[in-house]
Amino acid sequence: MTTESWPPDGRPSFETLVGHSGWDEHLFMGHRVFEELLGQQSWTQLIALSILGRTLSEHELRVARRVAEVQTLADPRIPPLWVARMVATEGRALTGVACGMMACDKGVIGPGVAERCAQMFLELDAALKEPEDAAPVGRWLAERKAAKRGVPGFGIPFRGRDERIVAITRAMKAEGHEGRYWRWCLLLQEVAEDAIGIPPNIILAYASLCLDLGFDTEGAGLFANMCTMHCFTANAYEGMKQRDEVMRRLPDDWVEYRGQAPRRSPRAGG
Amino acid sequence: MTDEARGLRPRPDGPLDLAPWPDRLSAFVVDPRRRIHGYAGAEDLALNYGFVDILRLSLCGELGTAEDARMIDAALALLAPVGVFESPGRSALLAQMGAGDPRAGIEVGWISLCERASTLLERHASFVAWLEQGARGEAPAGPAMPELGDPICEPAFIEHWRARCESLCPGLTQVQAALCLLQAAGLRERGARLLAISLAGIGTVVAEAGAGAKLGFKGHPGDLPSTRLRAPDRRDHDD
Numbered sequence: 436m437t438t439e440s441w442p443p444d445g446r447p448s449f450e451t452l453v454g455h456s457g458w459d460e461h462l463f464m465g466h467r468v469f470e471e472l473l474g475q476q477s478w479t480q481l482i483a484l485s486i487l488g489r490t491l492s493e494h495e496l497r498v499a500r501r502v503a504e505v506q507t508l509a510d511p512r513i514p515p516l517w518v519a520r521m522v523a524t525e526g527r528a529l530t531g532v533a534c535g536m537m538a539c540d541k542g543v544i545g546p547g548v549a550e551r552c553a554q555m556f557l558e559l560d561a562a563l564k565e566p567e568d569a570a571p572v573g574r575w576l577a578e579r580k581a582a583k584r585g586v587p588g589f590g591i592p593f594r595g596r597d598e599r600i601v602a603i604t605r606a607m608k609a610e611g612h613e614g615r616y617w618r619w620c621l622l623l624q625e626v627a628e629d630a631i632g633i634p635p636n637i638i639l640a641y642a643s644l645c646l647d648l649g650f651d652t653e654g655a656g657l658f659a660n661m662c663t664m665h666c667f668t669a670n671a672y673e674g675m676k677q678r679d680e681v682m683r684r685l686p687d688d689w690v691e692y693r694g695q696a697p698r699r700s701p702r703a704g705g
Numbered sequence: 706m707t708d709e710a711r712g713l714r715p716r717p718d719g720p721l722d723l724a725p726w727p728d729r730l731s732a733f734v735v736d737p738r739r740r741i742h743g744y745a746g747a748e749d750l751a752l753n754y755g756f757v758d759i760l761r762l763s764l765c766g767e768l769g770t771a772e773d774a775r776m777i778d779a780a781l782a783l784l785a786p787v788g789v790f791e792s793p794g795r796s797a798l799l800a801q802m803g804a805g806d807p808r809a810g811i812e813v814g815w816i817s818l819c820e821r822a823s824t825l826l827e828r829h830a831s832f833v834a835w836l837e838q839g840a841r842g843e844a845p846a847g848p849a850m851p852e853l854g855d856p857i858c859e860p861a862f863i864e865h866w867r868a869r870c871e872s873l874c875p876g877l878t879q880v881q882a883a884l885c886l887l888q889a890a891g892l893r894e895r896g897a898r899l900l901a902i903s904l905a906g907i908g909t910v911v912a913e914a915g916a917g918a919k920l921g922f923k924g925h926p927g928d929l930p931s932t933r934l935r936a937p938d939r940r941d942h943d944d
Contacts, residue, residue, distance in 0.1 A: 447930040455934055465937030488937060512721050530812065537816075593720035687737040689730040694736065695743030700768060702753035 450486060458678035464488055475667035479503055482661050486654045494610070497650050501606045502644050505599050505637065506546065509669050515539040519667040524682040531671030536660060544662050545638075550656030552588040552642035555579075556616050557652065559623075566618035573626035580631045589627060589641030599637035600624065607644075614647030735762060742766055757781070760904075761890065764897045772869060773890040778902070779825060780886035783858070784905035785880045788915040792907060793817035797914040802922055810914035822902035825880060826895065832881055833898070836888045840872035844881070858882040865915060 442448050455462040459469075464484050466472050476490070479499050483491050491499055512522050515538040523531025540544030544598070563571050581588050591597040604624070607617060620635075620643035627635045638659070645655035674682060699705025708714075716722065723729070735741055743760055744750050750759055754768070757777045761769045769777075788794050796817045801810030826833065833847040845911065857877045867873045870889040873882060887893075887901055 441933055442928075442931040445844050446928075448933050449930050450935045452935045452937060455932070463771045510719075510721055526763070547910070592722045640860070680742045685730055690732050690737055692732045692736040697740060698743040700744050700749050700753055703749045 446512040451644050453485075465669040466490075479662075482649055483648065483658065486658055487651075491599035491648065494612070496616075497610055498607070498612055498644055498659075499648060499662075501603060501610065502641055502659070503665075505603045505606065506641070506659070506663045507666060508599065509666035511670050515542075515545055516666060516670045519671040521682055523671035523674040524678055526675065526678070528668070528671040528675040531674060532664065533668045533669065535667040536664065540660060541656060545657055546641060548587045548638045549645060549659035550617050550652050551585065551644045552638050552651070553646055553655040555587055556586075556619055556643055556646055559619055566622055569622050572619070573630040576623065576626060577630040586631060586633065586647045588623075588642060589631065589633040591634055591636045596634050597636040600635055602638050603637065603644075607640075612644075612647070614644070616643035617644040619643060657693070683699060744768075751848065760900075761892065764894070764900070765891050776866070776890040777888040777892065779862075780890070780901060781882040781905040783862075783883040783886075784902055785909055787818065787821075787906035787909050789820075791919055793821055794913045795908045797910045798917040799925070801914040801918040807911065807915060810918070811907070811911050814910040814914060815903065818903040818906045818910060819899060822899045825902060826898055827912060829880065829884065833884060836872060836884060837893070840885075840888075844874060844877065845874070857882045882906055931941075 445537055454464075463466040463472060466484070476484070477496070477500075479624055480490055483496075491518055509516060515535045518538040519531040519535025522532075522534040540546065540547045541550060550573065559572070559575060560566075562575055566572075576586065604621070617640075620639055623639060624635045627633060641659040641662075642655055644645070645658050648658075650658055727731075736743075739746050740751060741759065744762070750762075754762075755774060757774045758768060761773060761777060780786065789798055793814050797810040797814030800813035801807055803809065835842075835845050858877050858879045858881070860875055863873050863875055866882075866886065870885055872885040872888065877885070883902075884898065887898060892901055893897065
């Protein structure tokens with residue numbers, strides 16, 4: 436074992452907590468893989484551990500699992516899922532999964548918004564101190580919108596309310612979850628309609644719960660994204676198996692070309 | 706055979722079923738006959754223009770001048786060397802080794818180059834803003850980016866292009882000079898800059914991946930940089 440003056444020849448190096456491969460045992464995030472993790476941790480726990488650097492308590496794990504489960508919205512017509520399916524249609528499911536998830540990372544829709552949303556919660560918490568009273572939360576939200584500082588976690592396309600935030604709110608009540616940021620989320624849900632006239636969406640809940648679990652803002656975005664992986668996987672795998680021609684090239688009748696009419700270039704005498 | 710016999714079931718109503726979608730997909734650049742902004746490929750563009758001309762046409766909607774193409778060419782040449790010692794090159798190498806297929810090196814190389822291009826533009830935000838505002842006054846100082854391999858541009862290069870690209874001035878780095886040329890040639894959107902910077906490096910990245918992959922994993926310095934193992938600094942849950 437080497438602990439001091441490593442590496443010995445002055446070569447460049449970097450610190451890592453993530454892993455080390457040994458002879459009979461490996462390390463992951465400071466844990467012995469076979470002795471401490473094997474048979475004892477769920478996939479959700481391993482993902483949380485990989486970002487948080489610690490394992491979740493039983494209550495936290497239940498919250499994390501609800502976050503993952505409620506994100507199960509896998510209709511192929513949802514834009515990032517289109518991406519996963521269409522890329523995989525060319526032959527490789529994993530590339531489809533990766534591209535689909537990249538398509539909504541830190542984006543304007545989907546779980547990647549959780550990072551900006553988590554930042555908003557931190558600002559709310561710093562401004563109003565305690566999640567107790569709805570009225571100041573409503574004023575804070577309205578002022579934020581009026582100042583065009585963005586209200587991530589609000590707005591839901593094609594419907595008046597987000598059924599997922601209803602479901603997760605019910606689930607958190609059943610879990611008895613009363614985390615600080617979740618309480619801010621409940622207050623924001625309560626005031627949203629009157630304060631800004633935009634309904635809250637599930638990202639608001641994800642972000643608050645991820646903060647309660649101890650994730651930082653970037654970790655919240657990453658964890659929320661990772662929790663959707665099953666939706667991308669299902670679409671990419673099915674797309675890869677089907678290799679449907681209509682996904683690879685849309686028939687011409689269904690394309691409306693709205694660009695330049697046919698013309699000749701100057702060098703062709705046009 | 707009925708839908709039911711084929712294992713299909715009726716689609717229930719939902720928000721996406723009732724949404725007011727358009728019936729057809731809109732296209733603006735390539736028509737179903739594969740013309741680009743109205744110009745035929747094989748009968749016109751491929752006979753009369755080079756790839757850089759077509760790149761500019763695709764991005765700007767109109768063919769540029771021969772001078773525009775030369776400036777884009779020069780910018781791409783400045784940005785072309787991306788080494789295996791940089792993240793896009795090495796990640797492409799490792800991907801090609803792992804997959805045993807150049808496809809993986811190209812895919813990973815492209816993605817990594819795009820990430821690098823984004824970082825590079827972020828660090829050059831004030832310089833790009835200066836260009837977009839007409840390059841008036843003194844150019845903002847360039848960020849120090851030894852890790853991104855951005856030396857000061859050769860005076861002879863600046864001298865050669867300065868008459869046609871007024872924003873070029875002595876002391877600019879190669880990346881800044883390339884950004885000046887792209888701007889002068891009409892590539893003025895963030896997407897066009899990102900594409901040009903990524904595109905410029907793909908050749909060297911893929912070539913290094915192909916050459917290095919022949920050495921195999923045992924020929925790759927897997928402990929360079931080396932790792933220093935950190936002890937966990939956060940406690941696990943209490944229950």
